[in-house]
Amino acid sequence: MLRNYLKVALRALLKNKAYSFINIVGLATGMAVTMLIGLWIWDELTFDRYHKNYDRIAQVMLHQTWDGHKGTQTAVPVPLHKELKAKYSDFKYVVPSSWNFEHILSYKDKKFRKRGSYMGPDAPDMLSLNMLKGTGKGLLDPHSILLSESVAKALFGDEDPINKVIRTDNKTEVKVTGVYEDLPANSELAELSHIMPWNLYVIVESWVKNSExxxxxxSFQTFAMLQPQADFDQVSAKIKNVVLNHDPKDQAKPEVFLHPMAKWHLYSEFKEGVITGGRVEFVWLFGIIGGFVLLLACINFMNLSTARSEKRAREVGVRKAIGSLRQQLISQFLSESILVTLFAFVLSIFLVEACLPWFNELSAKKLTLPWQNPVFWIIGLSFTLFTGFLAGSYPAFYLSSFEPVKVLKGTFRVGRYASLPRKVLVVLQFTVSVTLIIGTIAVFRQIQFAKERPIGYTRDGLVQIDMNTEEISKNYEAFKTELLGSGVVASVAKSSGPITDLWSNQVGFDWKGKDPNKQALFGVVAVSADFGKTMGLQFVQGRDFSASFATDSAGLVVNEAAAAYIGKKNLVGETIKWNGKDYTVLGIIKNVVMNSPYKPVDPTILTFRPGWSNVITMRIEPSVSTSRALAKIEEIYKKHDPGAPFEYKFSSEEYGRKFASEERVGKLATFFAILAIFISCLGLFGLASFVAEQRIKEIGVRKVLGASVFNLWGLLSKDFVMLVLVSLLFSIPIAWYAMSRWLERYEYHSSLNWWIFAAAGAGALAITLATVSYQAISAAMMNPVKSLKTE
Structure with missing residues (x-):
């Protein structure tokens, strides 16, 4: 029986090649999109599961309250890790950690900048690192280092790296005691290319020792792993006041808590001390989009199958007349649907494989099809059967319901409302498609809105270099002098952090007339002379720091947000106390966007402390080409710091990274919107050709009676245009609601102007007309003599 069903189904597909092509390509496209989204979602949901104990690992974090608002941060004090380990038995491991910054690794003539951290000796066991050589216990030796496999290969080639001595940051020699497998891309610690002992950090950095x-x-991070029976919430409640107990008068009322590794990736956003979401929103978004795109493809199959019902009515009548039961007919039509989806599944596999490199680049992933995983094939075939049943269910039940007597007597008519379900499904298709178009426009408009926001400095031509070594710190003045004399650099300054990020927040500020209820938390950037000139800061009042004034070491420059917080109109010349010491305000600058471009600018203070510097920033002369300038800068840099590789960053590119997540979402949404439109238009093309074929005699009569091609085109296109107009009535309010909610996530956001909806609607109408016009015009131009001939 099944063999017969498949044989008949194959004949039906070969008999109607055009409709079969549309069905298979449409379904394959929908299935490929769903498969890509499925791979993306699986990658997101399995983040950090490489670490065997991920369900027991957490980051120790803090809530702090400032001016009535509770903020959340990953930075914690150093002594916290010792107290947690010593006084709470719920922890198996408590590991202190530096930030994952770049460090210079040198071996013979090879030098690399790689991201790594100083961590406690239990880190390898806690993170369940797969040690390929040596042992993770090597971190017990304060002058050791663990390398990832790729870094070990880059430094030593085929040599055995164990016990080899390398230099870090041109100042410390360490011995390689272990090599671990590279962490996968879907790990929050993926860029952890090397680990150095925490005790070495304390030895080489005096400020870390003082922080103990x-x-x-x-200024530090702490990670922990619980005992098997411990609960995150219960342990968080126990340790809540650990920091506060050491200073009960702390106005910030710090609250310690554990943020589980299982939530690091998907639930990373906090508001007033409560998790409000994160990337999990994208998982839901793309999951819904994938479901709808597959639904669009299934709708095409349903529409084309029911539209051709009259063609198959006689077949149903004959089958019923010779004894076929309705259940058998349903099985027949479902087998046809499943055969189509099997062909579509095979095609979708090839489409996914072809698109994966591009999709990985677009989504910043490293996805692959798990060819050898039986679970993949079980899910794939189950997914195919489900899609086949979904796509073929309505046509099967609809076609099998025809009455054989009416069909065989020639009195069968599909009825005036037979096309209603098809129209509803077309409306649904374009509702989804137009909603995606509006969403895509809104996302890119929000990105552009933030990009055009005044940032308070001139980022073009700014080049920054990290100060990883003592040599560049000692030779800074000579390096600066030679750069300025080279003719390729206009100005140079150094600072505690890059202009594109705010690394430090400080308290302890006071001023005359200060409200005692204000807690005064300011972002602080330590800078050298000419910092404002180099960055192109815009001074509203006062002046920049200058090496000509020795008193500038007791001066401050504040941004407009800080001046507004302090609440004085003429702040220049006023005195501000910081940790009991008097400072004079030298100038006020316009707000500089250092953190998120979607949030208000933090009140920020610049302080003249060249010794705190970590970054050198220079402005290239506008008249000099970038390539020539960089070559000269590299030459001078290697002269003053020969042991370090010359690596630089453009401030404009670093600022552009702030939009990477939103741009990625926008590009993916565009991709899915285009495919949704493609699938919808594929179905429209099939329906238009069927309608044109069905009304061929009517068109011939009208043409004989004098109807023009334009009249006939309008006649055939009108119904489809009306369906799209109806879909706009649904898609516009849905898109407005969804995108309004999405924009509310950003404090600094664009508005949903009317033209966005108008443009999306006009685009959908234009695409519809372009799709149906070919069939409509072809039918209208056909010779009426041929169309009016009887069989």
Whole structure:
């Protein structure tokens, strides 16, 4: 029986090649999109599962309250890890960690900048690193280092790296005691290319040693792993006041809590101390889009199958007349649907494989099809059967319901409302498609809106270099002098952090007339002379720091947000106390966007402390080509720091990274919107050709009676245009609601102007007309003599 069903189904497909092509290509496209989204979602949901104990690992974090608002941060004080380990038995491991910054690794003539951290000795066991050589216990030796496999290969080639000595940051020699497998891309610690002992950090950095007893210096990270029976919420409640107990008068009321690794990737956004979401929103978004795109493809199959019902009515009548049961007919039509979806599944596999490199680049992933995983094939075939049943269910039940007597007597008519379900499904298709178009426009408009926001400095031509070594710090003045004399650099300055990020927030500020209820948390950037000139800061009042004034070491420059917070109109010349010391305000600058371009600018203070510097920033002369300038800068840099590789970053590119997540979402949404439109138009093309074929005699009569091609085109296109107009009535309010909610996530956001909806609607209408016009005009131009001939 099944063999007969498949044989008949194959004949039906070969008999109607055009409709079969549309069905298979439409379904394959929908299935390919769903498969790509499925791979993307699986990658997101399995983040950090490489670490065997991921369900017991957490980051120790802090809530702090400032001016009535609770903020959340990953930075914690150093002594916290010792107290947690010593006083709470719920923890198996508590691991202190630096930030994952770039460090210079040198071996013979090879030098690389790689991201790595100083971590406690239990880190390899906690993270369940797969040690390929040596042992993770090597971190017990303060002058050791663990390397990832790729870094070990880059440094040593085929040599055995164990016990080899390398230099870090041109100042410390360490011995390689272990090599671990590279962490996968879907790990939050994927860029952890090397680990150095925490005790080495304490030895080489005096400020870290001084921080070991400072409970107010939140400059470090701490990770922990619980005992098997411990609960995150219960342990968080126990340790909540650990920091506060060391200073009950702390106005910030710090609250310690555990943020589980299982939530790091998907639930990373906090508001007023409560998790409000994160990338999980994208998982839901793309999951819904994938479902709808597949539904669009299934709708095409349903529409084309029911539209051709009259063609198959006689077949149903004959089958019923010779004894076929309705259940058998349903099985027949479902087998046809499943055969189509099997062909579509095979095609979709090839489409996914062809698109994966491009899709990976677009989504910043490293996805692959798991060819050898039986679960993939079980899910794929189950997915195919489900799609086949979904796509073929309505046609099967609809076609099998025809009455054989009426069909065979020639009195069968599909009825005036027979096309209603098809029209409803077309409306649904374009509702989804237009909603995606509006969403895509809104996303890119929001990105552009943020990009055009005044940022308070001139980023073009700015080049920044990290100060990883002592040599460049000692030789800074000579390096600066030679750069300025080279003719390729207009100005140079150094600072504690890049202009594109705010690394430090400080308290302890006071001024005359200060509200005692204000807690005064300011972002702080330590800078050298001419910082404002180099960055192109815009001074509203006062002046920049200058090496000509020795008193500038006791001066401050504040941004407009800080001046507004302080609440004085003429702040220049006023005195501000910071940790009991008097500072004079030298100038006020326009707000500089250093953190998120979608949020208000933080009140920020610049302080003249060249010794705190970590970054050198220089402005290239506008008249000099970038390539020539960089070559000269590299030459001078290697002269003053020969042991370090010359690596630089453009401030404009670093600022552009702030939009990477939204741009990625926008590009993916565009991709899905285009495919949704393609699938919808594919169905429209099939329906238009069927309608034109069905009304061929009517068109011939009208043409004989004098109807023009334009009249006939309008006649055949009118119904489809009306369906799209109806879909706009649904898609516009849905898109407005969804995108309004999405934009509310950003404090600094664009508005949903009327033209966005008008443009999307006009685009949908234009695409519809372009799709149906070919069939309509072809039918209208046909010779009426041929169309009016009887069989």
């Amino acid at each position: 007893t400072e409970w107010h210096n939140n």
